[in-house]
Amino acid sequence: MDADTLRLILLVVGAILILALYLWERGHELEDPAGPDDDDDAGPARASTRAKREPALGDFDAGDEPRDPRHREAREDAPEDFDDALEAAHQQALEPPAPLLLQVSVVAPDERPFTGEALMDVAETCGLHPGEMEIFHYTDTLDGEPRYAFSMANMVKPGIFPFDEMETFSTPGLLLFAQLEGEPEDMAVFDEMIATARKLATMLDGEVHDDHRRPLSIKKEEEMRRAVRENERLWAGVTLN
Numbered sequence: 001m002d003a004d005t006l007r008l009i010l011l012v013v014g015a016i017l018i019l020a021l022y023l024w025e026r027g028h029e030l031e032d033p034a035g036p037d038d039d040d041d042a043g044p045a046r047a048s049t050r051a052k053r054e055p056a057l058g059d060f061d062a063g064d065e066p067r068d069p070r071h072r073e074a075r076e077d078a079p080e081d082f083d084d085a086l087e088a089a090h091q092q093a094l095e096p097p098a099p100l101l102l103q104v105s106v107v108a109p110d111e112r113p114f115t116g117e118a119l120m121d122v123a124e125t126c127g128l129h130p131g132e133m134e135i136f137h138y139t140d141t142l143d144g145e146p147r148y149a150f151s152m153a154n155m156v157k158p159g160i161f162p163f164d165e166m167e168t169f170s171t172p173g174l175l176l177f178a179q180l181e182g183e184p185e186d187m188a189v190f191d192e193m194i195a196t197a198r199k200l201a202t203m204l205d206g207e208v209h210d211d212h213r214r215p216l217s218i219k220k221e222e223e224m225r226r227a228v229r230e231n232e233r234l235w236a237g238v239t240l241n
Helices: 003-031 036-053 069-094 116-125 163-168 186-204 218-240
Strands: 100-107 128-130 136-142 145-154 173-180 207-209
Touching: 100 186, 100 218, 116 128, 116 163, 116 186, 136 186, 145 186, 173 186, 186 207, 186 218
Parallel strands: none
Antiparallel strands: 100 173, 100 207, 128 136, 136 145, 145 173
């Protein structure tokens, strides 16, 4: 027997064996299709895969707890967190805003500071009187009670006046300021403060400046008026709450 004949016989035998093995496996699958035993052995992973891939609409009822415990904890904590946030927002809304501070200054000409004696006379004429904190105050009434509508301090720190030694006192400037808390009279207080500053400047031969130490312009004065109106709106919101 030559080599070619032997090689042919081996190929035929191998093909027969492969065919026989295929027919045997095919017959085994037909006799035992995916039965209960297969489900028991490979079931958990396969069933879990099917459950994730094809969720049934009826599996989860609206009243059921979420299967993920993190979802359950988040849902249980959410109402409390929301209530706390709501309460904090309500408390913040009830807190009054900070008073609006408005100020202007009356500046003396270079090399000619205001003297203490002249200042006392002019302040009296403008309705400004020495008072608490060693500064001048303009007094009016609110709800029948006297109050400081606005005040006048020394431009030089610490801002006080030596009322017992005004004969020897001098200053390069005066600072008028008001702290407004949304009262209906706030605009009138602002107007009176500006009018007083202009009167002081006229009588002392000075100049009215804004809070940036620039001459007070009409535009700046209107900006301050808008700030007063906005402050009244903010305080009115707190009162309504």
